[in-house]
Amino acid sequence: MKLFNYISLYAKFIACMVKKDTVTNEEYGKSYDEVASTYEKWVGIMGKHVKPLIKTEFFSKEARVIDLACGTGFISRELLSQGYEGELIGIDISEMMIKKCHEMKSDRVNFIQEDAIKYLEDMSHKGEHVDGIYLGWALPYLEQKRLIEVAYKVLKPGGYFITISNCKGTLVGVEKTILEVMMNNIHMVSKPMEAKVRLPKDEKHLGRWFKKRGFKSIHIGEGEEWVCYKSPEKLYQWLRDTGVLAGVDKVFYDVREAEDLLIEEFRKSHKTSRGFEVNHKFVYGIFRKEGGISCE
Ligand SMILES: C[S@@+](CC[C@H](N)C(=O)[O-])C[C@H]1O[C@@H](n2cnc3c(N)ncnc32)[C@H](O)[C@@H]1O
Numbered sequence: 001m002k003l004f005n006y007i008s009l010y011a012k013f014i015a016c017m018v019k020k021d022t023v024t025n026e027e028y029g030k031s032y033d034e035v036a037s038t039y040e041k042w043v044g045i046m047g048k049h050v051k052p053l054i055k056t057e058f059f060s061k062e063a064r065v066i067d068l069a070c071g072t073g074f075i076s077r078e079l080l081s082q083g084y085e086g087e088l089i090g091i092d093i094s095e096m097m098i099k100k101c102h103e104m105k106s107d108r109v110n111f112i113q114e115d116a117i118k119y120l121e122d123m124s125h126k127g128e129h130v131d132g133i134y135l136g137w138a139l140p141y142l143e144q145k146r147l148i149e150v151a152y153k154v155l156k157p158g159g160y161f162i163t164i165s166n167c168k169g170t171l172v173g174v175e176k177t178i179l180e181v182m183m184n185n186i187h188m189v190s191k192p193m194e195a196k197v198r199l200p201k202d203e204k205h206l207g208r209w210f211k212k213r214g215f216k217s218i219h220i221g222e223g224e225e226w227v228c229y230k231s232p233e234k235l236y237q238w239l240r241d242t243g244v245l246a247g248v249d250k251v252f253y254d255v256r257e258a259e260d261l262l263i264e265e266f267r268k269s270h271k272t273s274r275g276f277e278v279n280h281k282f283v284y285g286i287f288r289k290e291g292g293i294s295c296e
Contacts (some may be wrong), residue, residue, distance in 0.1 A: 007182040010085055013192040021248045022194040025115055029093035031246035036072065037094035038241035040136075043074045046280065049223055050136055053076045053284060061085045063131040067095070067109075068111055069117045069138030071243075073101040076109050079134075086131070120150040132160045136141045139165035140199055148213045155196050157291025161215060166283040167222065168201045171244065171278055177269045178248060183263045193247045203283045211294055215287035224283070228277040232266040235276040 016022060020054040032039075032144060047101045048102035059065060063086030067076045079088065090111040092098050112119070116138070123130075133151050135142075150162050182189050200206040203220040211217055229235040236259070239245045249255040 002160060002183070005186065008181075008186050009182070009183050009189065009273050012186065012189065016191045017125045021191050023179065023191065023250045024194075025093060025141070027250045028247055029095070031249055032071070032092075032243055033096035034244045035095065035241055035246070035247070036100050036125055037096070038102075039072050039243055040243075041238065042242035043072065045227065046137070046225060046282075047074060047078075048050070049282065049284070051078060053083050053134075053164060053286065055286070056082050056084045058160050059084060059086050059131055060085075063087070064089070064129075065132040065134065066091060066120075066130055068120075068133055068135045069141065070101060071110065071136070071138075073104055073109070075134045075136050076101070076135070077104060078105075080106060080108065080272050082148035089130075091116055094173050117146055117150060120147070120154050124150055124153045128154070128231065129154055129156045129199065130154055130159065132162065135161070135163040135165075137164060139163060144198060144209055145213075148209060148215075155289045157289055160218075161210065161289075161290050162285070162288075164282055165206070166199055167188045167206070167283040168199050169279075170199070170281040172221055172246075173269050174239070174278060177265045178251075178262065179271075181265050182251070185258070187259060188249060188252050188254070190253045193251060203285065206283045206285050210285065210287040214289065216290050218286040218288050220283070220285040222282065224279055226277055226279050228272075228275045230262050230275050232270065232276050233280065235270060236243055236263045236266055239278070 023249060054075070065079065065086060067073065067089055067090040070076060070092045073090055076088050077091050079247045084165060088109040089112050090101050090109055093115050094112065095113050098111050098113045133155065155161065200209065206219045207220045227238055252258040266276065270278060
């Protein structure tokens with residue numbers, strides 16, 4: 001029965017992929033609309049890993065920096081609060097995330113609802129350039145090759161690309177748990193997420209992505225954070241409220257119907273002696289486009 005379900009699910013996925021009926025960029029944006037009011041929970045725990053990457057000393061008063069896939073604007077807020085004096089452009093595909101950013105009310109930040117790569121490609125066509133690009137926790141949503149190549153074109157010589165991202169080994173067992181629910185309830189499954197979601201294996205792998213496309217690696221690193229809850233309901237709530245499950249709501253015809261099943265599966269798969277846990281494994285890097293005057 002299990003093998004039959006497995007084959008049926010993958011046959012369905014292949015049929016969807018052939019028809020190009022997978023979760024779209026816009027649908028990821030809609031998923032993030034749903035969590036715009038709760039997303040700060042993520043920032044509350046994971047923000048400490050982003051703060052060391054806020055390098056105001058890299059940028060002059062005249063600098064222009066993009067906060068790509070800005071979410072609720074954590075990176076922009078940190079840059080401003082740490083004394084960044086240049087111009088900031090925040091880009092996000094989610095309408096509600098951008099609405100949240102507008103609460104910031106700073107005349108030095110311009111928030112725009114747009115697809116990240118499309119925004120950079122438009123800039124590149126217009127021949128516009130920036131001094132820095134930040135990308136926090138959004139690398140898996142973007143086609144990395146296209147992203148890094150267009151970022152290279154848009155950055156001025158000496159400009160910085162600074163990123164932090166989930167990597168392989170993150171959320172151990174979460175994908176398997178969701179697949180288990182899908183496999184046992186194929187009639188509830190609408191379509192798969194896209195296969196473009198590729199995670200770097202480790203810091204060296206991230207470094208290679210950028211080096212291959214002309215960047216110098218200034219600093220790379222990796223880390224891990226665990227979250228633990230007393231119940232699978234609370235663990236599920238963390239995953240949902242922080243956007244970790246973005247896209248999963250589009251995989252099921254009716255995610256409300258699937259929620260109880262997912263929680264029950266998490267009860268079985270994520271119990272440890274401390275409670276119900278997941279890990280968030282991540283890599284980060286500071287990369288520079290060579291060619292200008294720069295500081296290490
Ligand atoms: C995990 S959040 C990260 C938010 C923020 N960068 C931070 O560090 O807290 C991911 C963000 O990526 C955005 N996103 C996903 N796909 C996108 C795309 N194709 N273009 C622009 N933004 C996108 C989502 O709407 C969401 O706000």
